[in-house]
Amino acid sequence: MYRTHNNNTLNINHVNKSVKLSGWVQKIRDKGFIIWIDLRDRYGVTQLVIDAERSNKQLVEQARTLGREFVIQVEGKVIERESKNTHINTGEIEVLVEKLNILNTSKTPPFTIENKTDGGEDLRLKYRYLDIRRQAVKDKLIFRSKVSMAVRNYLTQQDFIDVETPYLIKSTPEGARDFVVPSRMNTNQFYALPQSPQTFKQLLMVGGLDKYFQIVKCFRDEDLRADRQPEFTQIDCEMTFVEQEDVLQTFEGLTKHLLKEINGVSIEDFPRMTYDEAMRTYGNDKPDIRFGIKFGELNEVAQHKEFSIFNQAELVVGIAIPDGASYSRKEIDKLIDWVKRPQVGAKGMVYVKCNEDGSFKSSVDKFYDQDDLKKWAEITGAKPGDLIAVLSGKTNETRAQLSALRMEMAERLGLRNPNEFAPLWVVDFPLLEWDEETERFHAMHHPFTSPKLEDLNLLETDPGKVRANAYDLVLNGNEIGGGSIRIHDRHMQEKMFAFLGFTEEEAKAQFGFLMDAFQYGAPPHGGIAFGLDRLVAILGGQESIRDFIAFPKNNSGRDIMIDAPAKISEEQLKELHLSLIKKS
């Protein structure tokens, strides 16, 4: 047996007890006559002591051969410490070592294994197993495990069944790019890895399983943006005989349970907002509502004056930045530069200082008088001392730009408290969105999403206006879940595929099995999928998902620890009937 206790267990009640401990050498303090060693394992740290007086000479010599990250096993007696450390569980005792067994040595690690490390991103990824040894990273993985289990417990108690759907499925052209897997037994044919188990969970509902969930890996071969991974984890759920309200209630329940169980936070019923309102009020379909700074649309009061830039704009919209009136000219110029950065893309910014005395000073005083600006202040909710920032241009772009400014200001003003949680349902998403590139409508959610019955007549006349039975759960400005009530009628599904530009043959080849299934008594059903990586990061109060993934890939989709992807052998290629085309 390697240990009688872990390194977080021993306390003053164990004094005089003989114990066996194992772990890593975290730190050694050699004072000549006495040597202290901090012994670390997953659970904590225990102080070991070896001294010239009480320990035999050989043991002292052996201890002097130890280095950081050596793996050791010791036997000894628990004794009371002289100088106690009240910050850790084992801080009142130390173990006087009687026997030391070196289980493994260690080279000097490439970075320090402490909460604050000197290791850069790449180095930490390459030696991920050492990075994980750091408490800060280890705790995130343990946190993730806890969240997963809380999800499972809640859903199981609600009668959901955990069903594993297949990973080797069929490639479909809809949506993002698939990873494919050549089949050896079926020459020149390929499996695809699932982007989500969407069709399978729908088939489980046709199969009468009623309530399904799965925590499942999904795959997308996309050019990676920062903080995106080619493989990611979804909490995938589906229910039968439900309307949108049933789904919202169920997963609001799950989210409340997680916030309570994991964060100790009780939240009342989640607010709801239509997609239209979210876009109008926050310029964004996943607004962070931990703070206000709402949009005020100024077209009516700012247009039809002499200011041609506003007159030509589709949208004139502003926000009130709290306490911004005190910004210096230089600070405001920097803000204008910020919104003009390519990542934001505004052409310029009009501003109004709302002075404490109720007067206004703006960058467009030439065109607008104090009464005009007073109206702006009313609409944006600006108070004396605030700065109104106004952007203008095409509606969608301008909203995105002002939303970016809103988030930036909130960040600077410290309004994005990671320990505050503000969930929000965004509902009534459009069914379709226009794609400029292909000049066609695409499914905004996916082609299985049902349109609102009352909007059906718009499908021919004004497709962009058709709303879907689709909903997103937003938490602190992040979409953590999204779903819809699905189409369960074969004819409606055929119509939808046709509308999205599928020929009858294409629809049949790709999704024939689903439309077949709809002929044999498909029940009404709907569901939701949560992004677990993101959810865990937000519950953990973090922005980046990477540390919550045990072995993440870098931005080129590489695992730099194991050096994958890599070349495969000629023999493997031959067996798969594949040949490589060299990059030209």
Added chain:
Amino acid sequence: MYRTHNNNTLNINHVNKSVKLSGWVQKIRDKGFIIWIDLRDRYGVTQLVIDAERSNKQLVEQARTLGREFVIQVEGKVIERESKNTHINTGEIEVLVEKLNILNTSKTPPFTIENKTDGGEDLRLKYRYLDIRRQAVKDKLIFRSKVSMAVRNYLTQQDFIDVETPYLIKSTPEGARDFVVPSRMNTNQFYALPQSPQTFKQLLMVGGLDKYFQIVKCFRDEDLRADRQPEFTQIDCEMTFVEQEDVLQTFEGLTKHLLKEINGVSIEDFPRMTYDEAMRTYGNDKPDIRFGIKFGELNEVAQHKEFSIFNQAELVVGIAIPDGASYSRKEIDKLIDWVKRPQVGAKGMVYVKCNEDGSFKSSVDKFYDQDDLKKWAEITGAKPGDLIAVLSGKTNETRAQLSALRMEMAERLGLRNPNEFAPLWVVDFPLLEWDEETERFHAMHHPFTSPKLEDLNLLETDPGKVRANAYDLVLNGNEIGGGSIRIHDRHMQEKMFAFLGFTEEEAKAQFGFLMDAFQYGAPPHGGIAFGLDRLVAILGGQESIRDFIAFPKNNSGRDIMIDAPAKISEEQLKELHLSLIKKS
């Protein structure tokens, strides 16, 4: 809202209550003046009634349009039934329908959706969603979910952390064939899907996570034998600072928990047997010990007589078949034919009838007298009334043949009771096994398994004799789990790779990251992996794993429901820099 109750809930206490129910039409009995409908959902069946007297005419007509598997919603009142059915929870009531809403129609299903179906294997796979609607299949999926959750609960309580390891990893030549995934972003390079998370879980131990588990899909591109799937599920576990005994105790605990929780069976400490003893006593490293019929080795008593077949054999070995002495000549001939089938492969069979009067009658009376045969009976444990069956030849082959006969006889004699559970640890597996084809030693478990220290000196002189710290958990004649204490020393691991025929470069290219990791304080560690598909099937008292998998593939690795694998587009191939070689 689609329903106020599910179809297993209503009973005599609900009489006079107005309810809303949804489900599938299981059966319709139209007696002219009265129509009964069995309404089914996941939970159960409720009887609906519509009659000419109490219901309006329109409703009766509407009910007459229903067919099997139609999806309906009804509103009505709970009333007491005249003829009660005590077999189901809802058997005392029926619901007098007031309103009927047809949610979806159904074509006539291709097979009957009842516990006993008329659907053949292929038809059931093609319409798997209808097969799942059958109670018998649905129950197996629910059972699986329950087992998974019981596993998670137990391991979580034991401080194991659920960590997700990556699915896109690197191909290694060791072991079975990998499925590979071409990378688009890294031209001409490939990921591989994991055959198991072996190296990652070891790295988690180097990372100090101490106790890891994961229920995870694994992939092997092998020519499929019956009841093998290209993707399968593993309960994967690893622990740090453990010896073999610690691992055995922990997972014996898990298995006991499952048997208690799932099957209501309490089992005492599991017996243990060395690999050698298992092979000697049962001819098999996963013996079914629900019954005896142990091997008796007869070399000493049967050789050195006049019978040349035995004299030339490496092994002469027999079993006592209970009550077999009464077999007719014809029955015995059939048994001899059975062992001579190509699947078994014996050249012949010698038999001894142990008569009730204590005398013996054998097929080799010419060579052996009554005293000789009495010794055979003693060694095989044959009692008066039994039949001794004796095979001979090369050791390994003969053991396999007699083991097949032992299992066959147990099956015929009804000794393999699916509701009886006989777990067994098989320990002390050989480290290496000789491969005739490549004329080399291969790792019996995998190259990360540690040899027993006391056998290390044999590695140079008699490698086949070196025992490993490896163990299997056997349940009812099936290996349900296997694992080992791993190598954690870099030099030992290098030595092992060299012994297995890796060049230094190959070892570094494939497993350099692991050997690097071993330089930075790798702790002693070991673990186990259970095959979840098989485990669930056995706990469910079944032989076949297929019904416990939601969407299984057929023996050619095809999903015949979605028709995968399939061709992919030219554009996809182009993006991946791949071209197909046509099968010649």
